[in-house]
Amino acid sequence: GNSVTQMEGPVTLSEEAFLTINCTYTATGYPSLFWYVQYPGEGLQLLLKATKADDKGSNKGFEATYRKETTSFHLEKGSVQVSDSAVYFCALSFSGGYNKLIFGAGTRLAVHP
Amino acid sequence: GAVVSQHPSWVICKSGTSVKIECRSLDFQATTMFWYRQFPKQSLMLMATSNEGSKATYEQGVEKDKFLINHASLTLSTLTVTSAHPEDSSFYICSAPPGLAESTDTQYFGPGTRLTVL
Numbered sequence: 279g280n281s282v283t284q285m286e287g288p289v290t291l292s293e294e295a296f297l298t299i300n301c302t303y304t305a306t307g308y309p310s311l312f313w314y315v316q317y318p319g320e321g322l323q324l325l326l327k328a329t330k331a332d333d334k335g336s337n338k339g340f341e342a343t344y345r346k347e348t349t350s351f352h353l354e355k356g357s358v359q360v361s362d363s364a365v366y367f368c369a370l371s372f373s374g375g376y377n378k379l380i381f382g383a384g385t386r387l388a389v390h391p
Numbered sequence: 392g393a394v395v396s397q398h399p400s401w402v403i404c405k406s407g408t409s410v411k412i413e414c415r416s417l418d419f420q421a422t423t424m425f426w427y428r429q430f431p432k433q434s435l436m437l438m439a440t441s442n443e444g445s446k447a448t449y450e451q452g453v454e455k456d457k458f459l460i461n462h463a464s465l466t467l468s469t470l471t472v473t474s475a476h477p478e479d480s481s482f483y484i485c486s487a488p489p490g491l492a493e494s495t496d497t498q499y500f501g502p503g504t505r506l507t508v509l
Contacts, residue, residue, distance in 0.1 A: 282434070310496055321395060321484070321500035322435075329496075367435070371496060378425070379486075379498065381435040 280305045284368050284382035291358055291389050299353040299385045301342075301368035309370035311335075311344055311351040312379070316365045325353075325366070358389045393419045395487050397501035404475055405509055412470045412504045414485035420465035421487035425498070426458075429482040441468040475508045482506075 285300040303311065310329045314322040326335030331346035340355045351368060368382040394417040404410050414424055422443045427435040439460050440448040447460035457479075459471040468487075472479050484503040488496075 312496075314500075319502065321502045322486070323500070324497065327496065378437055378440070379435075380437075381427075383432065383434045 280309070280370065280380050282368050282370055282380055282382035284366075284385050286383070287365075287386040289385060289387045291387070293360055293389055293391050294357045295389075297353070297355040297358045297362075297387070299366055299368075299387070301351045301353065301382060303349050303351065303368075303370050305349070305370060305372075307372060308346075309372050311342070312369045312371070313340070313342055313351070313353050314367040314369060314381075316367065316384075318364070322367065358387070360389045360391055363387055363389045393417075393489060393499045395485065395499045395501040397483075397485060397504050399504060400502065401505040401507075403507045403509065406476050407474055409471055409473045410475055410506060412472075412483055412485075412506070414468045414470070414487070414501055416466045416487045416489075416499070419487075419489045419499075421468075421489065422465060424462060424468040424485055424487045426460065426468075426470050427484040427486070429484060429503070435484060438470075443468075472506065475506070477508045480506055480508045 281304045312327045313325040315325045316322045326337040328335040328344035334343045342353045365384045365386045367384045369379045396415045398413045424441040426438045429435045438453045441460045441462040443462045449455045462468040486498040486500045488498045
């Protein structure tokens with residue numbers, strides 16, 4: 279079946295540290311891949327996405343590259359800020375499937391000054 | 392960006408009672424809305440797809456008589472947890488794509504409703 283596996287959190291970093299949150303997927307076809315972020319008290323927001331192999335999604339300094347050979351979509355940021363503290367969800371969906379999202383468990387990131 | 396609201400944000404009820412959760416798209420029309428359930432430290436699990444003017448489509452293993460979904464208008468979907476029991480305690484989240492779900496990969500999420508059944 280289709281599934282998404284994320285590294286467990288919480289991840290605790292100091293401000294300006296480098297961030298990596300690992301995400302791997304299992305899929306029967308070629309899904310689109312997403313990172314969503316949930317700030318405290320708010321709904322999930324799309325952070326970035328990639329729709330085919332080798333695509334790189336980027337937004338707000340975050341990046342992730344769709345790697346078909348390793349079935350991965352790791353999230354990275356070169357220098358995190360306190361305001362990046364949130365829960366990050368990796369997800370996949372298939373076009374034509376009414377965009378039903380399959381989520382990973384989420385990774386909580388805490389950034390300290 | 393577009394906003395999806397949920398009401399209530401949290402609810403506590405007694406076992407055996409029914410609870411209704413509303414999901415509204417505030418500045419766009421949504422022919423489709425999705426309902427998710429999230430257990431602590433676990434993924435969001437899709438429960439059902441709510442379609443305006445027609446029956447909801449439930450995911451495998453979700454009891455349709457337990458979780459009643461009504462998508463009465465292009466801006467409102469409701470999830471009713473009937474005869475709630477402690478195992479129904481969870482965080483319920485809705486989302487809505489703008490316009491036709493099959494033509495976009497964008498979804499806007501509500502902030503969620505925490506249900507606690509005593």
